[in-house]
Amino acid sequence: xxxxxxxxxxxxxxxxxxxxxxxxxxxxxxxxxxxxxxxxxxxxxxxxxxxxxxxxxxxxxxxxxxxxxxxxxxxxxxxxxx
Amino acid sequence: xxxxxxxxxxxxxxxxxxxxxxxxxxxxxxxxxxxxxxxxxxxxxxxxxxxxxxxxxxxxxxxxxxxxxxxxxxxxxxxxxxxxxxxxxxxxxxxxxxxxxxxxxxxxxxxxxxxxxxxxxxxxxxxxxxxxxxxxxxxxxxxxxxxxxxxxxxxxxxxxxxxxxxxxxxxxxxxxxxxxxxxxxxxxxxxxxxxxxxxxxxxxxxxxxxxxxxxxxxxxxxxxxxxxxxxxxxxxxxxxxxxxxxxxxxxxxxxxxxxxxxxxxxxxxxxxxxxx
Numbered sequence: 001x002x003x004x005x006x007x008x009x010x011x012x013x014x015x016x017x018x019x020x021x022x023x024x025x026x027x028x029x030x031x032x033x034x035x036x037x038x039x040x041x042x043x044x045x046x047x048x049x050x051x052x053x054x055x056x057x058x059x060x061x062x063x064x065x066x067x068x069x070x071x072x073x074x075x076x077x078x079x080x081x082x
Numbered sequence: 083x084x085x086x087x088x089x090x091x092x093x094x095x096x097x098x099x100x101x102x103x104x105x106x107x108x109x110x111x112x113x114x115x116x117x118x119x120x121x122x123x124x125x126x127x128x129x130x131x132x133x134x135x136x137x138x139x140x141x142x143x144x145x146x147x148x149x150x151x152x153x154x155x156x157x158x159x160x161x162x163x164x165x166x167x168x169x170x171x172x173x174x175x176x177x178x179x180x181x182x183x184x185x186x187x188x189x190x191x192x193x194x195x196x197x198x199x200x201x202x203x204x205x206x207x208x209x210x211x212x213x214x215x216x217x218x219x220x221x222x223x224x225x226x227x228x229x230x231x232x233x234x235x236x237x238x239x240x241x242x243x244x245x246x247x248x249x250x251x252x253x254x255x256x257x258x259x260x261x262x263x264x265x266x267x268x269x270x271x272x273x274x275x276x277x278x279x280x281x282x283x284x285x286x287x288x289x290x291x292x293x294x295x296x297x298x299x300x301x302x303x304x305x306x307x308x309x310x311x312x313x314x315x316x317x318x319x320x321x322x323x324x325x326x327x328x329x330x331x332x333x334x335x336x337x338x339x340x341x342x343x344x345x346x347x348x349x350x351x352x353x354x355x356x357x358x
Binding site: 005008009010011012013014017019021024026041 | 100105138354358
């Protein structure tokens with residue numbers, strides 16, 4: 001998975017912003033969203049992301065996987081992720 | 083006035099400014115605007131939290147490595163150093179170029195725009211900012227601070243200019259080596275210099291009117307002194323001015339186009355960090 005070339009990331013105190021130049025849109029995500037975006041940028045697989053979040057949050061793996069997949073679907077639907 | 087302030091959202095203005103700065107960086111690269119402008123913009127974006135691995139930044143960072151040591155322009159060296167200080171494994175090149183800047187020091191203790199130029203406050207405070215970012219000790223900058231204090235004292239008696247006063251107050255936030263009485267006088271001067279509309283010109287009541295970049299710079303200078311109620315009121319009025327003078331595009335009526343975006347973004351960044 002690859003981010004669109006016109007997607008830019010800005011990390012502010014307590015905020016993570018995704019700037020999408022094509023659309024002229026700014027999206028804001030929480031810490032989990034930031035974790036997923038940074039992991040995708042580092043070419044990590046969904047499995048690696050799920051394991052990483054499981055370590056960080058102790059939440060159920062199936063629940064995490066569903067959330068990660070839903071977030072990825074959302075990023076794709078916006079054109080942020082190819 | 084109070085109602086207007088409630089309707090402003092500094093965080094949203096900053097989000098827009100960052101977006102514009104990213105777009106301007108790309109446009110300036112495509113039309114090959116001079117490096118000093120691009121590097122200043124890129125440096126501001128990094129301060130604001132822009133992704134250091136971004137493709138737009140790569141050529142600027144590469145150029146920064148080449149640019150330092152090849153110019154006698156203190157401004158160009160500073161902006162390159164500001165960029166390089168964000169990168170790992172650049173300690174040697176940064177240290178070498180700080181030593182180069184130190185060699186450019188004039189006999190009076192200050193620095194000019196280039197080697198041999200007379201000392202200037204707007205150059206000096208930006209050097210102090212760069213030094214602070216690179217953990218340069220107080221002892222290295224004492225004579226430098228002394229020159230700034232003497233020069234601004236002379237300037238104030240001749241009328242003074244807002245961007246110089248702002249630079250002094252910002253410099254004091256990096257190196258609080260200025261005398262307390264001097265800083266109080268400077269703070270009073272900047273507060274008195276605010277136009278009735280809430281913005282700042284180079285000088286109060288200038289026929290040009292309030293200027294976005296001078297307003298951003300003055301507001302940024304004031305963010306460090308918010309325990310003073312007069313400062314808080316001045317900042318509130320300044321934010322109202324910003325809100326009512328931003329164009330629909332988010333840009334400002336000022337050339338070069340990125341200048342106001344940079345100063346206003348850096349103010350909003352300091353202001354929001356102080357609030358959290």
